[in-house]
Structure formats: structure tokens, C-alpha cells
Amino acid sequence: MVHSTLPDVEIPDVSVYDFLFGDLDEARLDTVAIIDGTTGAETTYRTLIAHIDLFAGALAARGIGVGDVVAVLCPNVPAFATVFHGILRAGATATTINSLYTPEEIGKQLTDAGARWLVTVSPLLPGASAAAAALGIPDEQVIVLDGAEGHPSLAQLLGEGNPAPDVSFDPATHLAVLPYSSGTTGLPKGVMLTHRNLVANVTQSRAVIGLAEGDRVLAVLPFFHIYGMTVLLNFALRQHAVLVTMPRFDLADFLRVVSVHRTTWVFIAPPIAVALAKHPLVDEYDLSSIKVVFSGAAPLDAALADHVAARLGCAVRQGYGMTETSPVTHVIPLERDDLDRSSIGVLLPSTEARVVDPETGVDHVPGADGEPSEPGELWIRGPQVMAGYLNKPEATADMLDADGWLHTGDIATVTGEGVFRIVDRLKELIKYKGYQVAPAVLEAVLLGHDAIADAAVIGVLDDDAQEVPKAFVVPQPGATLSEDDVIAHVAAHVAPHEKVRVVEFVEQIPKSSSGKILRKDLRARERAAQG
Numbered sequence: 001m002v003h004s005t006l007p008d009v010e011i012p013d014v015s016v017y018d019f020l021f022g023d024l025d026e027a028r029l030d031t032v033a034i035i036d037g038t039t040g041a042e043t044t045y046r047t048l049i050a051h052i053d054l055f056a057g058a059l060a061a062r063g064i065g066v067g068d069v070v071a072v073l074c075p076n077v078p079a080f081a082t083v084f085h086g087i088l089r090a091g092a093t094a095t096t097i098n099s100l101y102t103p104e105e106i107g108k109q110l111t112d113a114g115a116r117w118l119v120t121v122s123p124l125l126p127g128a129s130a131a132a133a134a135l136g137i138p139d140e141q142v143i144v145l146d147g148a149e150g151h152p153s154l155a156q157l158l159g160e161g162n163p164a165p166d167v168s169f170d171p172a173t174h175l176a177v178l179p180y181s182s183g184t185t186g187l188p189k190g191v192m193l194t195h196r197n198l199v200a201n202v203t204q205s206r207a208v209i210g211l212a213e214g215d216r217v218l219a220v221l222p223f224f225h226i227y228g229m230t231v232l233l234n235f236a237l238r239q240h241a242v243l244v245t246m247p248r249f250d251l252a253d254f255l256r257v258v259s260v261h262r263t264t265w266v267f268i269a270p271p272i273a274v275a276l277a278k279h280p281l282v283d284e285y286d287l288s289s290i291k292v293v294f295s296g297a298a299p300l301d302a303a304l305a306d307h308v309a310a311r312l313g314c315a316v317r318q319g320y321g322m323t324e325t326s327p328v329t330h331v332i333p334l335e336r337d338d339l340d341r342s343s344i345g346v347l348l349p350s351t352e353a354r355v356v357d358p359e360t361g362v363d364h365v366p367g368a369d370g371e372p373s374e375p376g377e378l379w380i381r382g383p384q385v386m387a388g389y390l391n392k393p394e395a396t397a398d399m400l401d402a403d404g405w406l407h408t409g410d411i412a413t414v415t416g417e418g419v420f421r422i423v424d425r426l427k428e429l430i431k432y433k434g435y436q437v438a439p440a441v442l443e444a445v446l447l448g449h450d451a452i453a454d455a456a457v458i459g460v461l462d463d464d465a466q467e468v469p470k471a472f473v474v475p476q477p478g479a480t481l482s483e484d485d486v487i488a489h490v491a492a493h494v495a496p497h498e499k500v501r502v503v504e505f506v507e508q509i510p511k512s513s514s515g516k517i518l519r520k521d522l523r524a525r526e527r528a529a530q531g
């Protein structure tokens with residue numbers, strides 16, 4: 001077992017709202033919290049807090065409070081912060097939905113999370129309305145921030161002037177958010193994160209990441225995903241940094257926003273690092289404000305990291321974590337220039353880890369000769385570990401054992417200095433551009449095609465060493481089916497990031513005697529084919 005070498009941190013026993021906004025003095029209240037990267041509009045902490053309170057008041061006036069779940073389907077705009085923190089302030093639980101989801105996927109999450117209220121923006125209203133209508137959710141319960149006929153708007157709700165309610169709950173057990181993750185296997189599940197989980201992870205991050213007051217942070221990674229939610233929406237605001245929001249990634253826009261708003265920290269996933277390292281457009285902008293590029297959500301290649309550092313003249317750091325750990329468990333701290341950039345760095349304070357042989361259950365330890373440990377499954381224990389999956393006791397028990405260890409499904413090594421490296425993945429999950437793609441979802445869609453007898457999906461690497469979903473397909477006897485047919489069929493049923501991008505026709509899917517797909521064999525075969 002490895003315990004963080006950093007001193008333990010004390011986790012305040014307060015709500016997320018009190019933790020983030022409770023100790024702001026007068027001078028700080030008038031500083032800028034958020035800049036809309038598209039319009040340049042600025043929101044001060046004073047305005048943000050006033051809007052959060054009014055939004056919470058509007059929800060409370062509609063009877064929403066402790067025990068209710070409100071869904072948020074919204075890109076990164078400044079009002080996301082108002083809505084998200086307003087929901088938590090009202091004592092309700094926020095379930096954040098991927099803005100790329102199809103109406104069917106939105107509907108599944110609303111149903112599973114038990115959400116009867118949805119907050120969205122007009123460009124996403126067609127999908128939101130289709131999902132809401134199918135579930136009998138009336139238009140008055142679909143809030144459209146920028147306004148739409150028959151729906152409450154943000155301006156209307158704030159204009160009602162209802163004061164924030166007095167709510168009481170135990171931060172240690174009360175659910176703040178329900179983001180969705182497929183975990184190690186199967187379909188997306190609601191990850192139950194308490195106020196304490198979120199407060200803990202920000203407190204732990206404050207001790208290591210190195211982002212400080214006065215920094216300007218590019219917020220292009222989506223707030224609906226745990227990385228954007230905790231590291232941008234919560235941690236950066238707690239540090240009293242300035243968030244500069246961007247609703248979607250577009251390289252030219254990204255470069256423009258960095259250069260215009262002089263952002264100092266840029267949080268990204270590895271595909272953006274590829275663009276920063278290689279794209280000619282990068283030379284056309286003044287990016288000298290960037291002090292740190294911080295990558296997470298998928299493996300960062302060391303050479304790529306070096307390339308970005310050299311081209312931009314900045315520090316490159318990496319973090320690791322997962323939705324089920326709120327998410328951060330490991331980072332390369334800003335001052336640790338000595339650490340290999342392809343490692344995930346050291347454990348956050350108050351966090352423990354084990355590297356366990358998946359076959360024997362034995363803990364691997366670093367060699368006496370300074371060599372890292374043998375690879376094993378990474379297990380995590382700490383105050384940021386989820387309370388469990390919503391209404392899924394079996395899936396919870398599969399991942400979280402009786403001693404509080406979360407079995408990540410990632411394969412890691414650890415050195416004697418406590419530096420971890422992710423070397424492989426045991427679980428099914430695929431990361432496309434840092435987004436989760438659950439093979440089980442795609443396999444179900446594939447099996448829905450009349451000409452497909454059997455199918456399995458794994459992640460493979462493209463030319464830039466980024467992971468993409470690949471389908472192995474067994475056609476029905478006598479059927480004519482092309483790769484393009486398969487790709488088009490899946491694309492018609494899932495969000496754009498979940499598309500199958502490579503197809504191989506095979507005679508049989510390797511399966512265990514109990515019928516489980518042997519992904520290990522498919523991966524080995526893929527590696528052999530790539531030489």
C-alpha cells in the first residue's frame with residue numbers, strides 16, 4: 001500500500017456552496033470570476049453568487065429541494081455556473097448530461113437519475129424536448145436559459161426575485177451530483193458524489209496542482225464531465241482564478257481566446273495536445289501567456305508532451321482520475337519538473353493506492369533496485385471516492401470493496417518515490433478524445449442490425465496514438481455488409497464521439513465459456529497486427 005507522501009489535508013464539513021463562496025471578502029467579491037470567451041462578457045463573484053441564490057430561490061419556489069434531481073444539458077457558458085451551483089444551493093442534486101447525446105441517450109439518463117426537471121439552451125432544445133416529451137415532462141419543467149416559447153428562461157427565473165431557501169443536509173452523505181460513467185463494464189451508471197466528495201477533491205487539489213489566485217484558466221473541457229466540473233467549475237473558482245469559457249473546441253477559436261484573454265492555465269485532453277504540437281495555425285497566435293498546459297482524461301505520450309512544452313515554452317503537467325473518484329487522485333505537481341511527463345505523478349494528499357495483481361490479488365511493490373513495481377490494477381482509497389452507483393448495488397460491489405478500495409480497472413506501476421504510471425487498461429471503457437465510450441452501448445447497437453450476427457468493440461490507436469472505437473463484426477450468413485454500412489448504422493444511433501471508426505469482419509468473436517467477450521484476445525490480436 002502506498003500512502004500519499006504529502007501531509008493529510010483537513011476536509012471542511014460544509015456544502016460545496018459554502019466551501020466555494022463562503023469566505024469571499026468585499027474586495028474579492030468585485031473581482032471577475034468568469035469571462036464568456038465568445039462575447040467577452042464578465043461576471044464578478046458578487047453577481048455570480050447573487051444569481052446562484054436567485055436560481056436556487058426559483059427552484060425552491062417550484063418545490064425543488066433535497067431529494068430532487070435536476071438535469072443540466074448545457075455547453076460551457078457562464079450561466080452553467082449559476083445553474084449548477086444554484087441546484088446544489090437549493091439542496092437538489094445535479095445530473096449533468098453530455099451535450100452531444102442523442103434524445104434517446106438523454107432520455108435514458110433522465111429516467112435512470114429520476115430527473116423531472118431539465119435545464120438547457122435553445123440550440124440543444126430539439127433533443128431535450130424530444131427526450132422530455134417521451135417521458136411526459138411538461139415544457140414548464142424544461143428551463144431554456146436563453147429563452148424559448150413556452151419554457152421558463154434564466155432571466156425570468158432570476159427576475160422572480162425569490163430568496164435562496166434555508167436548506168439543511170449533511171454534506172458527508174448528501175448527493176451533490178450524479179455524473180454518468182460506465183465504470184469497468186456495461187452501460188453508463190449514475191455516480192453518486194456527495195458534497196464531501198467534491199469539497200474533498202478540491203481541498204486535495206489545492207495542495208498540489210499549483211493554480212493560484214490571479215491565474216486565468218481556459219474552460220473548454222466540458223463542465224458536464226467530472227474533469228471540467230471539479231477542476232474548472234469548482235477548483236479554479238475556489239482558487240479565485242478567472243474562468244474563461246468556451247462552448248466547444250475549435251482550434252482557431254481556442255487559440256484566439258487564449259491570446260485575447262491571456263489565459264495562463266490551459267486544461268486539456270491529449271487530442272488537443274496533438275493539435276498544439278503539430279498544427280501550423282498555432283504559430284499565428286500569441287500564446288505567450290500560457291504558463292501551464294495540464295492534460296488528463298486519457299494517456300499523454302511523453303514525446304508529445306515534450307513537443308508541446310518546447311513549442312509553447314510552458315510547463316506540461318498530467319493528472320489522472322475518474323468520475324468515480326471525483327475525479328482527481330494523481331497529478332504531477334507544478335514544482336515537480338523532475339518527473340517524467342508521461343507519468344501521472346504522485347498521489348493527492350489523504351489518498352492511498354495499491355497496485356494489485358489481477359490474477360493473484362497480490363500487491364506489487366517497487367523493486368529494491370529502484371525499478372518500478374510490476375504492473376497491476378490500481379486501487380484507490382480516499383475521501384474523494386464515490387458513495388456508489390445509483391440503484392446498482394451489484395455494480396457498486398464489483399468496483400468498491402468492503403474495505404473502501406475502489407478498483408479502477410486501470411493497470412499501473414509505482415516507483416519507490418511514489419510516482420505512478422498508467423500502462424494499460426483492464427476494463428472495457430474506451431476514451432475517445434477524453435470522452436467515455438462504453439463498448440456495451442455500441443455492441444447493443446450493432447446487434448440491432450439485421451445483417452450482424454455478433455459483434456465486439458474495443459479501443460485501438462490511430463496514427464496520432466489516440467484511442468478510437470473499433471468494431472469486430474460477424475455478418476449473418478449470406479448477408480452483404482460493408483464497413484461503411486456498419487459505421488453508418490452506428491452513427492445513426494449514437495452521439496458523434498461514440499461512432500465506430502474502424503471495422504473488421506471476423507468469423508467469430510472470442511468468448512469465455514460463460515459467454516463473456518474476451519477483449520484481451522481482441523486487443524492482443526490488434527497489437528500483433530500492428531506489429
Ligand code: 4UW
Pocket residue numbers: 181226227231267294295296297298299300318319320321322323324327328329330331344408409410422425431434435436
Ligand atoms: N492517463 C491514462 C491519464 C488518464 C487516464 C484518465 O471519464 P472518466 O471517468 O474520468 C476522467 C477524469 C479525468 C481527469 C481526472 C483528474 C485530472 O487531474 C485530470 O486532469 C487534470 C483529468 O476522464 O474516465 C476515467 C478513465 O480515463 C482514463 C483511465 O482509464 C480512467 O479510469 N484516464 N486520466 N492521465 N488514462
